[in-house]
Amino acid sequence: MHAPAPGAEAFKAAMRDQWDHSAQGWNSQSAKIRCWLTEATSAMIEMANIRPGMRVLDVAAGAGDQTLDIAKRVGTEGRVLATDLSPRILELCRDNARNAGFENINTLAADGEALQLEESSFDAAVCRLGLMFFPDPAKALGAIRRTLKPGAAFCAVVFSTPDRNPCVTALVSTALAHAGLSPRDPYQPGGLLSLGKPGLIDELFRQSGFERVATTRLDAPFRLPNVNDYLDFVRTSASPVLQILGRVDEAARGAAWADIERKLSAFNTRDGWEGPNELLLTVGQRS
Numbered sequence: 001m002h003a004p005a006p007g008a009e010a011f012k013a014a015m016r017d018q019w020d021h022s023a024q025g026w027n028s029q030s031a032k033i034r035c036w037l038t039e040a041t042s043a044m045i046e047m048a049n050i051r052p053g054m055r056v057l058d059v060a061a062g063a064g065d066q067t068l069d070i071a072k073r074v075g076t077e078g079r080v081l082a083t084d085l086s087p088r089i090l091e092l093c094r095d096n097a098r099n100a101g102f103e104n105i106n107t108l109a110a111d112g113e114a115l116q117l118e119e120s121s122f123d124a125a126v127c128r129l130g131l132m133f134f135p136d137p138a139k140a141l142g143a144i145r146r147t148l149k150p151g152a153a154f155c156a157v158v159f160s161t162p163d164r165n166p167c168v169t170a171l172v173s174t175a176l177a178h179a180g181l182s183p184r185d186p187y188q189p190g191g192l193l194s195l196g197k198p199g200l201i202d203e204l205f206r207q208s209g210f211e212r213v214a215t216t217r218l219d220a221p222f223r224l225p226n227v228n229d230y231l232d233f234v235r236t237s238a239s240p241v242l243q244i245l246g247r248v249d250e251a252a253r254g255a256a257w258a259d260i261e262r263k264l265s266a267f268n269t270r271d272g273w274e275g276p277n278e279l280l281l282t283v284g285q286r287s
């Protein structure tokens with residue numbers, strides 16, 4: 001139903017390189033990301049039923065924006081393990097934890113599809129905007145479920161359908177057109193919208209043995225002063241657009257960015273710029 005792409009290991013090695021390379025840039029955008037995802041993060045923490053004193057697994061934690069919120073929630077009696085494929089981004093997660101004064105955060109560089117953690121050792125797990133990048137998310141779901149204690153919940157946040165995430169769609173389709181490449185299936189494994197296909201993520205959770213699976217949709221518009229703030233965010237993240245435009249010469253790249261800016265300016269508002277996004281928050285429990 002969602003077959004992993006051939007060459008999954010090479011895909012993940014490239015993903016690690018991209019995120020190592022973009023780690024600093026992603027971290028520099030933390031304030032924007034924090035504003036954009038505040039509501040989604042609170043909802044994710046609630047859905048995973050994270051409470052004081054708990055031991056929580058954060059998969060694909062990145063520079064740890066949500067990790068800090070979880071660390072605050074579990075308090076000094078609890079702990080968070082932030083894991084990510086990219087060792088560079090986890091260094092920033094550690095810096096951010098230290099600078100914010102948290103002593104209850106540990107980090108571990110690990111592929112979310114191959115977590116080597118003690119079975120039944122976590123009270124909850126989350127993954128914010130990471131699971132869609134996994135070539136074999138079912139494998140990751142099985143590995144995450146195994147680490148949970150009976151009754152513990154896992155909540156994942158991913159993008160929904162292309163029509164509800166028009167900026168992501170416009171970015172990728174415009175970049176592909178300028179690179180002379182054919183349009184891609186937006187749901188192809190490992191892509192930004194790969195888990196947005198209606199019903200897919202619930203099915204993957206169930207197939208991986210999770211129970212009481214439920215998905216909530218959440219509007220998460222990206223509100224910024226102007227379109228260039230969004231383009232800065234895209235340029236400093238490990239967006240697939242950068243890989244696509246990495247193949248073309250400078251003139252074609254400039255033309256592609258100008259076209260992208262023109263298309264995304266359709267989301268200018270009287271008060272600034274507002275890019276619509278819809279997220280899926282899916283929760284499942286280990287029985």
Ligand SMILES: C[S@@+](CC[C@H](N)C(=O)[O-])C[C@H]1O[C@@H](n2cnc3c(N)ncnc32)[C@H](O)[C@@H]1O
Nearest residue numbers: 019060061062084085086111112128129130133
């Ligand atoms: C969009 S960032 C999200 C980071 C963080 N959760 C947040 O919301 O700020 C995606 C993260 O997924 C990580 N990632 C991608 N594939 C992964 C995999 N197979 N295993 C673990 N992490 C992965 C990347 O290294 C990156 O840090």
